[in-house]
Amino acid sequence: MIFQNPTQAFWLLLAETGNTLYMVFAATLISTIIGMPLGVILVITDKGGIKEKLQLNRILGTVVNIGRSFPFAILIVALIPFTRLIIGTSLGTTATIVPLSIAAAPFVARVIESSLKEVDKGIVEAAVAMGSSTWEIITKVLIPEAMASIILGITLTVVNLIGYSAMAGTVGGGGLGSVAIQYGYYRYDVSLIIATVILLIILVQIIQWIGNNIAKAVNKK
Amino acid sequence: MIEIKGVYKEFKGKSNNVEALKNINMHIEQGDIFGIIGLSGAGKSTLVRCINRLEEPTKGEVFIKGKNIMALNSAELREMRKKIGMIFQHFNLLNSRTVAENIAYPMEIAKVPKEDREKRIDELLKLVELEEKRESYPSQLSGGQKQRVGIARALANHPDVLLCDEATSALDPKTTQSILKLLKKINETLGLTIVIITHEMEVIKQICTKVAVMEAGEVVESGPVPKVFAHPTHPITKSFVQNISHDIPVELLNRIDHNRQLFRLSFEGIKTSQPILSRMIKKYGVEANILLGGIDHLQQTFIGSLIIELIGEEGEIKKAVAFLQESDVECEVISQ
Ligand SMILES: Nc1ncnc2c1ncn2[C@@H]1O[C@H](COP(=O)(O)OP(=O)(O)OP(=O)(O)O)[C@@H](O)[C@H]1O
Ligand SMILES: [Mg+2]
Numbered sequence: 001m002i003f004q005n006p007t008q009a010f011w012l013l014l015a016e017t018g019n020t021l022y023m024v025f026a027a028t029l030i031s032t033i034i035g036m037p038l039g040v041i042l043v044i045t046d047k048g049g050i051k052e053k054l055q056l057n058r059i060l061g062t063v064v065n066i067g068r069s070f071p072f073a074i075l076i077v078a079l080i081p082f083t084r085l086i087i088g089t090s091l092g093t094t095a096t097i098v099p100l101s102i103a104a105a106p107f108v109a110r111v112i113e114s115s116l117k118e119v120d121k122g123i124v125e126a127a128v129a130m131g132s133s134t135w136e137i138i139t140k141v142l143i144p145e146a147m148a149s150i151i152l153g154i155t156l157t158v159v160n161l162i163g164y165s166a167m168a169g170t171v172g173g174g175g176l177g178s179v180a181i182q183y184g185y186y187r188y189d190v191s192l193i194i195a196t197v198i199l200l201i202i203l204v205q206i207i208q209w210i211g212n213n214i215a216k217a218v219n220k221k
Numbered sequence: 222m223i224e225i226k227g228v229y230k231e232f233k234g235k236s237n238n239v240e241a242l243k244n245i246n247m248h249i250e251q252g253d254i255f256g257i258i259g260l261s262g263a264g265k266s267t268l269v270r271c272i273n274r275l276e277e278p279t280k281g282e283v284f285i286k287g288k289n290i291m292a293l294n295s296a297e298l299r300e301m302r303k304k305i306g307m308i309f310q311h312f313n314l315l316n317s318r319t320v321a322e323n324i325a326y327p328m329e330i331a332k333v334p335k336e337d338r339e340k341r342i343d344e345l346l347k348l349v350e351l352e353e354k355r356e357s358y359p360s361q362l363s364g365g366q367k368q369r370v371g372i373a374r375a376l377a378n379h380p381d382v383l384l385c386d387e388a389t390s391a392l393d394p395k396t397t398q399s400i401l402k403l404l405k406k407i408n409e410t411l412g413l414t415i416v417i418i419t420h421e422m423e424v425i426k427q428i429c430t431k432v433a434v435m436e437a438g439e440v441v442e443s444g445p446v447p448k449v450f451a452h453p454t455h456p457i458t459k460s461f462v463q464n465i466s467h468d469i470p471v472e473l474l475n476r477i478d479h480n481r482q483l484f485r486l487s488f489e490g491i492k493t494s495q496p497i498l499s500r501m502i503k504k505y506g507v508e509a510n511i512l513l514g515g516i517d518h519l520q521q522t523f524i525g526s527l528i529i530e531l532i533g534e535e536g537e538i539k540k541a542v543a544f545l546q547e548s549d550v551e552c553e554v555i556s557q
Contacts, residue, residue, distance in 0.1 A: 126313035129273055130327045130374075131302035140326065144317040220358040221316050 020175035027100035039112025067106030096173035111153030148219035155211025228281030259435030306375030310387035345373035365396035451489030507533030
């Protein structure tokens with residue numbers, strides 16, 4: 001055992017759980033800020049959308065697809081210069097937020113896109129017939145009507161990001177992933193690997209439970 | 222009020238183009254309840270959607286209160302749409318908003334202050350008799366109640382005209398009645414011009430003052446409802462009218478001798494109270510055997526229809542038929 005007592009291990013795990021949550025929620029926030037407008041634009045510029053612009057739609061769709069098909073491990077490395085530029089370092093929790101956000105943004109864009117596409121065309125048409133502007137339709141119709149589905153999509157993003165953050169932890173990113181690699185793998189402490197895995201499972205369960213409940217509360221259908 | 226001039230609409234398809242509207246001309250007056258009837262695919266929805274430019278006509282002009290709406294830019298178009306209410310077959314309410322919030326929506330986008338909105342919501346809920354559902358969500362309402370909310374929402378900004386696309390087609394007959402009554406009441410109390418699309422003659426019969434019959438993108442017949450009912454000229458109109466008037470049961474037809482002559486007579490209004498038939502019998506010495514008949518109460522007028530058999534000399538029968546036609550009774554030979 002590396003640790004004198006379980007208490008010490010407990011505090012380490014607690015601190016790194018906090019780091020994981022910090023990275024994941026910051027990355028969720030940033031990727032939503034980037035991905036949400038992209039998703040909205042993908043919907044409204046699509047065929048039959050309220051601001052049909054097929055060329056733009058096709059280009060944006062391709063960009064998003066390229067972003068999504070990038071393997072995360074490669075993305076972290078590829079983004080090191082960029083991360084250094086804006087954070088000053090490419091190591092640690094705060095630096096990890098950069099590749100996490102960029103990896104999740106195209107995912108969020110697609111999640112928002114598919115949620116907004118579920119909104120009944122007739123409802124949008126009624127809003128157009130009442131004289132709504134594009135902005136009013138986005139903010140007062142599309143997003144509120146799709147809210148439950150958007151929340152489930154964001155929950156899915158959070159869960160994916162927990163997985164990604166653990167991966168980032170193995171290459172100097174901090175959080176529960178780094179505990180698993182540093183203490184568990186390099187110093188052969190299996191009990192810490194098991195503990196991190198259990199913690200990750202619990203985190204995912206709790207987040208999914210919260211997401212489901214918020215979505216249920218929001219859904220008036 | 223609404224003037225449609227030479228409107229064409231063509232949908233460009235991959236392999237073939239659909240001419241949904243061909244040279245539509247229509248005049249809808251202030252206070253009319255104007256019905257547009259036709260079979261599925263006739264172009265009814267496309268036509269009303271041209272009135273608020275949800276659909277852009279390929280050619281032609283639409284005037285509302287003398288203003289050419291084809292000339293409006295997008296901001297002006299949005300302003301104009303705020304003065305055109307529309308209700309839909311599937312209601313299209315916002316599921317995330319309560320009844321009151323749904324009615325508030327058009328006022329929000331028209332920048333009506335909050336206190337005024339609340340006042341108007343109360344007024345409208347009273348009008349559509351849904352006061353107790355103020356805070357309910359659409360999912361908690363019946364179809365008829367949803368359509369009442371749709372109507373309240375459409376009226377929120379005091380529109381000049383109300384467009385109804387199959388507004389009762391998703392409702393049962395009893396609920397349909399109550400919605401039609403409500404529309405009639407709105408027309409009478411607010412003087413609102415209403416355009417109703419339907420494929421049910423019942424709807425036209427119940428509340429419309431004028432009707433246009435559409436087939437394959439064209440208006441084939443139009444005019445005041447009693448007139449069109451009593452003297453349908455186009456086959457499609459006849460089929461709509463016969464659907465509701467009294468048709469001969471097949472069993473009866475089969476029992477009738479093929480050498481005998483059957484006629485369908487239809488007449489409108491005051492003539493139902495005149496003894497035209499007995500005059501004809503006296504004058505031409507023919508016998509009339511009434512097989513089936515009835516009088517339809519159509520808003521303020523009556524439409525009578527009779528199926529009779531004329532027995533007598535060939536020449537006299539011809540004269541008798543001519544006499545009926547002179548007296549404004551539609552007379553049609555029924556071929557067996
Ligand atoms: N967006 C569209 N693209 C291509 N064709 C269309 C489109 N909308 C309507 N059409 C075609 O135009 C014709 C008229 O359609 P429309 O919806 O106006 O008929 P309708 O009389 O309202 O029928 P229904 O009673 O079924 O609603 C149909 O042949 C239809 O297929
Ligand atoms: Mg239609």
